[in-house]
Amino acid sequence: MQNPIQLPVVDLSPLLDYVPSATKSASRIAFELQNACMSHGAFYVTCSSFSRDSELKILDSTRRFFNLPESVKSNISIKSGGFTRGYIAMGVESGSHRVESKEALSYGYEWNPSDKPSNSLQGPNEWDNLDEILGPEWRKSLNEFYSQMVFLAKLLVKGLEIALHLELQSYCTGGETISLMRLFHYFPYSNEQNEVEAIGSSPHTDWGFLTLLLQPDNVKGLQIFYDNEWRDIASKPGHIVVNCGDYLSLITKGSFISPLHRVISDGANERYSMVFFYYPKYDAHIPVIDVRDPKIHNLSIFKDQKYDKDDKRNEQKQEMSSNIDGVCFGEYIARKWDQVYRG
Ligand SMILES: O=C(O)CCC(=O)C(=O)O
Ligand SMILES: [Fe+2]
Numbered sequence: 042m043q044n045p046i047q048l049p050v051v052d053l054s055p056l057l058d059y060v061p062s063a064t065k066s067a068s069r070i071a072f073e074l075q076n077a078c079m080s081h082g083a084f085y086v087t088c089s090s091f092s093r094d095s096e097l098k099i100l101d102s103t104r105r106f107f108n109l110p111e112s113v114k115s116n117i118s119i120k121s122g123g124f125t126r127g128y129i130a131m132g133v134e135s136g137s138h139r140v141e142s143k144e145a146l147s148y149g150y151e152w153n154p155s156d157k158p159s160n161s162l163q164g165p166n167e168w169d170n171l172d173e174i175l176g177p178e179w180r181k182s183l184n185e186f187y188s189q190m191v192f193l194a195k196l197l198v199k200g201l202e203i204a205l206h207l208e209l210q211s212y213c214t215g216g217e218t219i220s221l222m223r224l225f226h227y228f229p230y231s232n233e234q235n236e237v238e239a240i241g242s243s244p245h246t247d248w249g250f251l252t253l254l255l256q257p258d259n260v261k262g263l264q265i266f267y268d269n270e271w272r273d274i275a276s277k278p279g280h281i282v283v284n285c286g287d288y289l290s291l292i293t294k295g296s297f298i299s300p301l302h303r304v305i306s307d308g309a310n311e312r313y314s315m316v317f318f319y320y321p322k323y324d325a326h327i328p329v330i331d332v333r334d335p336k337i338h339n340l341s342i343f344k345d346q347k348y349d350k351d352d353k354r355n356e357q358k359q360e361m362s363s364n365i366d367g368v369c370f371g372e373y374i375a376r377k378w379d380q381v382y383r384g
Pocket of ligand 2: 247
């Protein structure tokens with residue numbers, strides 16, 4: 042392994058029965074969370090509400106989906122970059138000029154098809170006839186996992202509220218209806234003979250509020266850029282990796298770090314991960330801070346991720362950031378998806 046980083050570990054369990062007269066242990070957890078957000082922007086969490094069994098269950102469901110023939114998976118291919126639910130085949134998405142060596146299934150809140158969505162990021166998931174092929178329990182396990190991640194994200198927000206003496210719920214209420222779960226299957230690659238460079242996931246920061254990530258199969262790949270070098274984030278059974286997103290970094294004026302990270306291949310093994318992107322609510326206002334501020338300057342939310350290497354990048358970046366004023370998070374993110382969609 043490449044010098045795995047020692048990230049803080051926070052046990053969220055004391056927050057489960059938190060009452061406003063703040064128990065000592067809940068306040069201590071809140072303090073640990075705040076420190077972790079400020080020192081690395083990434084940390085591991087455990088919680089008595091989330092077991093190793095839950096992790097293995099979602100790994101099994103993930104593998105079963107990706108093992109299906111391409112013809113079945115492509116029946117539920119995502120239709121566009123904006124409303125991103127469905128299957129994403131190898132090569133269809135990239136956050137840079139590189140080819141990302143992965144396939145993915147993206148889904149979210151189980152929207153009732155008879156309810157009218159109130160914005161462009163809400164709507165039914167793409168399941169097609171997967172219930173028949175994989176059995177109804179399969180979809181149930183995905184939905185259960187989604188609810189578990191929403192629950193933990195809300196618990197984290199509660200912890201951060203205690204720490205910051207700040208009301209954060211108003212940014213998040215309803216965010217679970219536009220948040221996304223993405224199940225990933227990475228293919229090993231080697232760049233020796235590749236004309237276009239391959240990578241698992243291009244270096245980026247996450248756009249939302251918080252990201253919760255599982256890497257249950259113990260294959261290395263996820264790395265964080267820390268102290269000017271790429272460091273592995275080791276897989277730890279029963280632990281969830283959490284990182285702050287750009288939005289959380291913006292509302293804390295950059296004091297919470299939205300860490301740069303990427304996924305690479307060890308050249309031999311396939312890898313699975315389950316990544317929950319917890320977004321603020323659709324109409325959350327994007328705070329505009331000075332875009333030249335080095336603390337927020339490198340956030341992916343302000344970059345055009347199609348052009349991460351050439352000169353055009355700055356031009357594009359300018360264009361994106363000057364377009365923010367008055368634009369709400371959801372509207373902006375719907376546009377951002379078009380930058381990474383190559384279909
Ligand atoms: O799959 C992983 O471990 C991380 C993926 C990631 O960073 C992302 O999709 O934003
Ligand atoms: Fe990410």
